[in-house]
Amino acid sequence: MTEPLGIRELADRTGVSAHTLRYYEAAGLMIPVPRDRRRRRAYTEEHVRWVAFLLRLRDGGMRIARVREYAALTRTRSQAGQRRRLAILRAHRDELCERIARLTDHLEVLERKVAGGCAPDLVPKRSRR
Amino acid sequence: MTEPLGIRELADRTGVSAHTLRYYEAAGLMIPVPRDRRRRRAYTEEHVRWVAFLLRLRDGGMRIARVREYAALTRTRSQAGQRRRLAILRAHRDELCERIARLTDHLEVLERKVAGGCAPDLVPKRSRR
DNA sequence: CCTTGCATTCGAGCGCACTCGAAGACCGAG
DNA sequence: CTCGGTCTTCGAGTGCGCTCGAATGCAAGG
Numbered sequence: 001m002t003e004p005l006g007i008r009e010l011a012d013r014t015g016v017s018a019h020t021l022r023y024y025e026a027a028g029l030m031i032p033v034p035r036d037r038r039r040r041r042a043y044t045e046e047h048v049r050w051v052a053f054l055l056r057l058r059d060g061g062m063r064i065a066r067v068r069e070y071a072a073l074t075r076t077r078s079q080a081g082q083r084r085r086l087a088i089l090r091a092h093r094d095e096l097c098e099r100i101a102r103l104t105d106h107l108e109v110l111e112r113k114v115a116g117g118c119a120p121d122l123v124p125k126r127s128r129r
Numbered sequence: 130m131t132e133p134l135g136i137r138e139l140a141d142r143t144g145v146s147a148h149t150l151r152y153y154e155a156a157g158l159m160i161p162v163p164r165d166r167r168r169r170r171a172y173t174e175e176h177v178r179w180v181a182f183l184l185r186l187r188d189g190g191m192r193i194a195r196v197r198e199y200a201a202l203t204r205t206r207s208q209a210g211q212r213r214r215l216a217i218l219r220a221h222r223d224e225l226c227e228r229i230a231r232l233t234d235h236l237e238v239l240e241r242k243v244a245g246g247c248a249p250d251l252v253p254k255r256s257r258r
Numbered sequence: 259c260c261t262t263g264c265a266t267t268c269g270a271g272c273g274c275a276c277t278c279g280a281a282g283a284c285c286g287a288g
Numbered sequence: 289c290t291c292g293g294t295c296t297t298c299g300a301g302t303g304c305g306c307t308c309g310a311a312t313g314c315a316a317g318g
Contacts, residue, residue, distance in 0.1 A: 006263085006264080007263095007264070008263080008264085008266095015180060017306095017307080018174065018264085019306085019307065019308075020305095020306065020307080022205070022266090022301095023305090023306070023307085029269090035265095038264085038265085038314080038315065038316080039264085039265060039266095039314085040263090040264060040265070041264085041265090053238075056235045056238060056239075057233060057235075058230060058305095059232075060235045060236075060239075062307095063304085064304075064305070064306095072172060086243065089239060089242060089243050091238065092241055093198050093236060093239045093240065093243060096232055096235060096236045096239065097236065098235065099232060100229055100233060102188060103188075103225055103228060103229050104229060105224060106185045106186075106189040106225060107189075107225045107226065107229065109182075109185060110185075110189075110218060110222045110225065111222065113218060113303095114215065114218050114219055123148055127233065135293085136293095136294075137293080137294090146276095146277080146292090147278065148276090148277065148278075149275095151275080151295095151296095152275090152276070152277085156275095164295095167284080167285065167294080167295090168285095168295060168296095169284080169293090169294055169295070170295090173306085187275095188286080192274085192275095193274075193275065193276095196296095231313080237298085
């Protein structure tokens with residue numbers, strides 16, 4: 001039985017500004033936000049978790065539009081909805097994998113360049129793997 | 130002794146449009162681009178390599194402004210310039226590491242969610258942490 | 259009573275990195 | 289001579305994701 005959180009609190013706990021929280025809500029990225037009798041947003045711990053996850057998706061490069069779709073589906077009870085939800089996550093996971101692979105590759109190249117300290121064209125070529 | 134490449138060729142070989150290649154040049158992201166006697170851009174294999182590397186930097190999230198700085202430094206012979214160049218690459222490498230770490234973390238969370246197939250709040254709570 | 263905090267709606271602005279298009283010229287090949 | 293590809297310069301448009309501010313209102317707490 002936790003006290004509901006005001007927008008300020010949620011902002012503080014998630015690092016997302018109040019302005020942006022309202023924007024997220026308006027943009028359909030949030031799960032439903034109940035109001036108290038004063039019409040103020042009454043967030044719960046679930047919202048904290050939701051925002052944390054949303055930030056992961058965003059930081060992972062998921063587009064707002066996708067997050068919106070995903071959020072909308074959390075309101076669905078249908079089988080199809082659940083499948084779609086899962087599909088989105090799986091697709092995102094795959095993208096994540098690819099990006100990590102690419103970044104890792106970039107990193108490798110960079111390491112060599114930094115370690116070598118000289119331009120790659122000055123490095124004597126060895127037969128390529 | 131390779132034939133110099135026209136802008137079309139470089140575009141084809143790098144996947145960057147001619148328009149964007151001109152933009153890159155004007156924006157100071159390129160190494161010097163010589164012209165033939167017709168005033169047309171005469172690229173070399175070095176440009177192919179440069180653009181490839183530049184794309185790595187960009188895909189790794191390096192800002193245009195930074196790339197510009199880096200490109201400018203490749204024209205420098207000074208010690209300080211070389212040190213700065215190296216510093217940029219090292220800093221970028223560090224950023225890359227951090228991003229990979231973060232993405233990997235996101236991926237893990239996602240894997241659990243996808244594998245579980247159910248919302249985390251529906252999972253029986255064990256004593257937290 | 260007055261201040262504070264949050265509410266709503268609206269629209270503008272920003273930073274980034276392209277992306278496009280137009281206009282007009284050049285120049286070599288067919 | 290015409291055509292195609294390139295040149296230059298210019299400015300405007302696009303998409304994304306905020307970010308900010310203004311205006312106006314309400315309700316509780318000091």
